[in-house]
Amino acid sequence: xxxxxxxxxxxxxxxxxxxxxxxxxxxxxxxxxxxxxxxxxxxxxxxxxxxxxxxxxxxxxxxxxxxxxxxxxxxxxxxxxxxxxxxxxxxxxxxxxxxxxxxxxxxxxxxxxxxxxxxxxxxxxxxxxxxxxxxxxxxxxxxxxxxxxxxxxxxxxxxxxxxxxxxxxxxxxxxxxxxxxxxxxxxxxxxxxxxxxxxxxxxxxxxxxxxxxxxxxxxxxxxxxxxxxxxxxxxxxxxxxxxxxxxxxxxxxxxxxxxxxxxxxxxxxxxxxxxxxxxxxxxxxxxxxxxxxxxxxxxxxxxxxxxxxxxxxxxxxxxxxxxxxx
Amino acid sequence: xxxxxxxxxxxxxxxxxxxxxxxxxxxxxxxxxxxxxxxxxxxxxxxxxxxxxxxxxxxxxxxxxxxxxxxxxxxxxxxxxxxxxxxxxxxxxxxxxxxxxxxxxxxxxxxxxxxxxxxxxxxxxxxxxxxxxxxxxxxxxxxxxxxxxxxxxxxxxxxxxxxxxxxxxxxxxxxxxxxxxxxxxxxxxxxxxxxxxxxxxxxxxxxxxxxxxxxxxxxxxxxxxxxxxxxxxxxxxxxxxxxxxxxxxxxxxxxxxxxxxxxxxxxxxxxxxxxxxxxxxxxxxxxxxxxxxxxxxxxxxxxxxxxxxxxxxxxxxxxxxxxxxxxxxxxxxxxxxxxxxxxxxxxxxxxxxxxxxxxxxxxxxxxxxxxxxxxxxxxxxxxxxxxxxxxxxxxxxxxxxxxxxxxxxxxxxxxxxxxxxxxxxxxxxxxxxxxxxxxxxxxxxxxxxxxxxxxxxxxxxxxxxxxxxxxxxxxxxxxxxxxxxxxxxxxxxxxxxxxxxxxxxxxxxxxxxxxxxxxxxxxxxxxxxxxxxxxxxxxxxxxxxxxxxxxxxx
Numbered sequence: 001x002x003x004x005x006x007x008x009x010x011x012x013x014x015x016x017x018x019x020x021x022x023x024x025x026x027x028x029x030x031x032x033x034x035x036x037x038x039x040x041x042x043x044x045x046x047x048x049x050x051x052x053x054x055x056x057x058x059x060x061x062x063x064x065x066x067x068x069x070x071x072x073x074x075x076x077x078x079x080x081x082x083x084x085x086x087x088x089x090x091x092x093x094x095x096x097x098x099x100x101x102x103x104x105x106x107x108x109x110x111x112x113x114x115x116x117x118x119x120x121x122x123x124x125x126x127x128x129x130x131x132x133x134x135x136x137x138x139x140x141x142x143x144x145x146x147x148x149x150x151x152x153x154x155x156x157x158x159x160x161x162x163x164x165x166x167x168x169x170x171x172x173x174x175x176x177x178x179x180x181x182x183x184x185x186x187x188x189x190x191x192x193x194x195x196x197x198x199x200x201x202x203x204x205x206x207x208x209x210x211x212x213x214x215x216x217x218x219x220x221x222x223x224x225x226x227x228x229x230x231x232x233x234x235x236x237x238x239x240x241x242x243x244x245x246x247x248x249x250x251x252x253x254x255x256x257x258x259x260x261x262x263x264x265x266x267x268x269x270x271x272x273x274x275x276x277x278x279x280x281x282x283x284x285x286x287x288x289x290x291x292x293x294x295x296x297x298x299x300x301x302x303x304x305x306x307x308x309x310x311x312x313x314x315x316x317x318x319x320x321x322x323x324x325x326x
Numbered sequence: 327x328x329x330x331x332x333x334x335x336x337x338x339x340x341x342x343x344x345x346x347x348x349x350x351x352x353x354x355x356x357x358x359x360x361x362x363x364x365x366x367x368x369x370x371x372x373x374x375x376x377x378x379x380x381x382x383x384x385x386x387x388x389x390x391x392x393x394x395x396x397x398x399x400x401x402x403x404x405x406x407x408x409x410x411x412x413x414x415x416x417x418x419x420x421x422x423x424x425x426x427x428x429x430x431x432x433x434x435x436x437x438x439x440x441x442x443x444x445x446x447x448x449x450x451x452x453x454x455x456x457x458x459x460x461x462x463x464x465x466x467x468x469x470x471x472x473x474x475x476x477x478x479x480x481x482x483x484x485x486x487x488x489x490x491x492x493x494x495x496x497x498x499x500x501x502x503x504x505x506x507x508x509x510x511x512x513x514x515x516x517x518x519x520x521x522x523x524x525x526x527x528x529x530x531x532x533x534x535x536x537x538x539x540x541x542x543x544x545x546x547x548x549x550x551x552x553x554x555x556x557x558x559x560x561x562x563x564x565x566x567x568x569x570x571x572x573x574x575x576x577x578x579x580x581x582x583x584x585x586x587x588x589x590x591x592x593x594x595x596x597x598x599x600x601x602x603x604x605x606x607x608x609x610x611x612x613x614x615x616x617x618x619x620x621x622x623x624x625x626x627x628x629x630x631x632x633x634x635x636x637x638x639x640x641x642x643x644x645x646x647x648x649x650x651x652x653x654x655x656x657x658x659x660x661x662x663x664x665x666x667x668x669x670x671x672x673x674x675x676x677x678x679x680x681x682x683x684x685x686x687x688x689x690x691x692x693x694x695x696x697x698x699x700x701x702x703x704x705x706x707x708x709x710x711x712x713x714x715x716x717x718x719x720x721x722x723x724x725x726x727x728x729x730x731x732x733x734x735x736x737x738x739x740x741x742x743x744x745x746x747x748x749x750x751x752x753x754x755x756x757x758x759x760x761x762x763x764x765x766x767x768x769x770x771x772x773x774x775x776x777x778x779x780x781x782x783x784x785x786x787x788x789x790x791x792x793x794x795x796x797x798x799x800x801x802x803x804x805x806x807x808x809x810x811x812x813x814x815x816x817x818x819x820x821x822x823x824x825x826x827x828x829x830x831x832x833x834x835x836x837x838x839x840x841x842x843x844x845x846x847x848x849x850x851x852x853x854x855x856x857x858x859x860x861x862x863x864x865x866x867x868x869x870x871x872x873x874x875x876x877x878x879x880x
Contacts, residue, residue: 034710053692056689064678064681067869069869070678072676074615077615077617089660096703100710101708104646105646155482156486157482167712168715168716172577177643194785195480198483199407202784300488
């Protein structure tokens with residue numbers, strides 16, 4: 001017990017950007033403030049827990065029963081004492097509330113001129129939309145710049161969670177939620193989906209990539225022009241991965257939520273209606289834009305539509321990519 | 327009455343010869359299924375809720391085993407999602423909520439009042455049947471392919487998934503009525519059947535706790551029922567209430583759900599606190615410290631418990647104003663809980679403490695509930711909650727409160743009232759080994775989850791990052807130790823039914839009225855009208871070697 005306590009007490013409050021026993025790496029200006037409060041509560045808790053368990057253990061030993069006829073002795077109430085141990089915790093929790101509240105309000109209002117990125121969660125993929133219309137599967141941001149995320153969902157509730165920034169916000173269909181941060185260290189930080197959303201909830205991962213000064217703009221320009229710079233099949237592969245196709249369609253023949261696309265192109269597929277249809281350019285296009293119309297036999301009609309989400313040129317690129325999956 | 331000598335309060339019957347009691351008053355399965363005796367209904371609840379505990383425990387072990395490796399171990403993701411949903415739903419709705427009020431409350435409450443039964447015995451039996459019907463609906467959903475929504479049934483996931491949500495939520499709807507009827511019964515019984523000499527402040531504290539619980543059951547449960555019906559209506563009829571695709575609002579569902587389910591946390595923990603308030607003074611052989619503060623804190627928790635529901639929704643995009651108010655109100659619940667813990671400690675101060683099995687579980691309760699309560703501070707504070715919300719930190723926190731809190735108290739209470747319920751003493755040695763294994767296993771299982779959570783591991787994850795594997799494995803091994811400990815405790819209890827020493831009327835030296843009648847009590851509870859005194863005054867009780875129990879002096 002004492003060794004456990006010593007181990008816990010050795011977890012020091014934040015001084016560096018690297019993580020410690022309790023908390024992961026600190027990647028944003030907000031993280032240090034959150035960790036400070038975490039350790040403030042932690043030491044208060046440690047003190048009271050040691051007090052309670054220490055007294056309890058001492059009483060059990062000191063006042064152990066020696067004969068079954070022995071009676072305990074002591075007061076059955078003491079109003080000043082009871083008021084004391086009501087008021088002291090009250091003061092402490094008010095302090096904890098206040099620190100948490102003021103910190104939260106700082107995070108609730110983003111600074112003017114923050115760089116805005118649109119975030120869409122969908123089963124089971126994050127899509128990050130930049131001001132020039134480019135959409136990426138990862139969150140790329142410039143270092144030391146306030147970034148504001150406007151978050152929504154295409155289907156069920158998701159939650160964007162960046163542990164290194166100590167931030168989390170639900171992605172709610174039909175609503176926009178907002179959060180902002182200022183990344184302080186270039187690097188890559190994990191993004192999780194924190195609100196349960198079904199089969200591949202735990203695979204709904206992405207990365208935050210914090211670019212060093214001056215490099216974010218270059219990256220964005222380069223990334224946004226991928227349709228001009230890559231061959232259609234390469235661009236299609238990029239889109240296939242970015243827009244969440246891989247979550248349901250394998251390219252190696254394994255069956256996941258949707259039919260595999262390996263060797264599918266150019267062959268006939270059986271539909272739930274009993275009909276057969278040739279998997280060609282037209283079928284691919286209609287399946288992307290109107291996925292519920294022709295469902296392959298043996299699969300559920302769960303694919304969302306990409307109407308308005310993919311441009312014609314992008315659909316053509318994806319078709320070229322699917323053709324290469326032999 | 328010729329047998330008056332044998333039934334005088336505090337007089338134990340030497341030898342194994344058993345007199346008429348509620349267990350042998352009539353025989354056969356039908357006599358149990360049609361019984362109006364609150365004690366038998368309590369036993370029915372005990373058997374059925376412990377069966378649910380076993381079922382939920384099996385699901386828990388399957389979930390933990392799956393998490394031994396970062397990818398698939400023994401089941402696929404869809405099965406895993408159903409397992410944790412069933413674990414949560416069965417444990418919350420079929421086990422923890424009905425267990426202490428239904429089993430211990432039903433058995434003890436009327437006897438503590440010196441009454442023959444609850445106010446409405448037929449309603450009492452009806453509430454057990456509603457429990458069984460609701461439980462069968464819930465279990466039927468497993469046969470119909472399971473439910474994969476999590477026990478919270480969040481929309482729009484729950485209205486769009488193709489699993490048996492309607493069956494499960496309809497089961498929860500019926501279970502709610504069972505809970506409401508028990509609440510109505512307890513409130514009426516405390517008001518109407520309390521003897522004249524027992525004023526409110528001479529009631530055992532368990533009754534304050536059960537009364538406060540009953541108030542929550544009556545006021546909060548209807549909201550859950552309505553919410554479940556709206557969910558079913560949306561799924562079955564396509565009426566847009568929660569699903570934005572139909573013009574509804576998914577956050578509204580969360581408000582409705584937590585308006586019940588947060589107070590439900592207090593339905594789970596308040597009776598547990600009542601049980602602890604009975605056990606601690608008896609095994610310290612000292613008057614409870616600060617009776618009024620403990621009694622009022624039960625009422626305070628019941629009231630504050632209604633005002634904090636939205637602290638489950640700090641990251642949902644609620645307005646900052648609402649977020650601030652609910653954070654502040656949340657901390658108000660911390661105070662009455664802290665007051666209770668300090669009062670229990672002060673009761674032990676200067677006592678004559680005997681670490682029998684019920685006391686071990688009670689002391690274990692203070693240990694784990696201390697951790698559960700203190701970690702709540704991290705979650706009431708806004709900025710730390712934003713980081714910890716929906717991670718394993720939350721999972722650890724509520725298991726420390728519900729499993730470590732409510733279940734430790736239930737088991738402690740079971741060992742405490744077992745001699746009264748079944749007239750047999752439990753073998754201390756095996757029961758104590760069972761406690762220590764459970765205690766160590768519990769802490770290994772769930773403490774490691776605090777660390778997982780603060781380091782960023784989200785909950786309800788089938789796959790996880792390899793860096794979390796060590797702590798996940800530790801947690802899983804802990805859960806196996808916990809299961810062995812609980813199994814050993816169950817064996818100790820069952821063994822006593824066949825080979826246990828016959829229990830004296832008052833083996834622990836308690837002063838509340840249930841210990842002044844025989845063990846087990848006769849059908850009418852008392853052979854002569856009991857006189858209620860201070861339930862925590864042990865001065866009049868003396869140890870009698872010949873009966874291995876306590877008897878009234880003089």
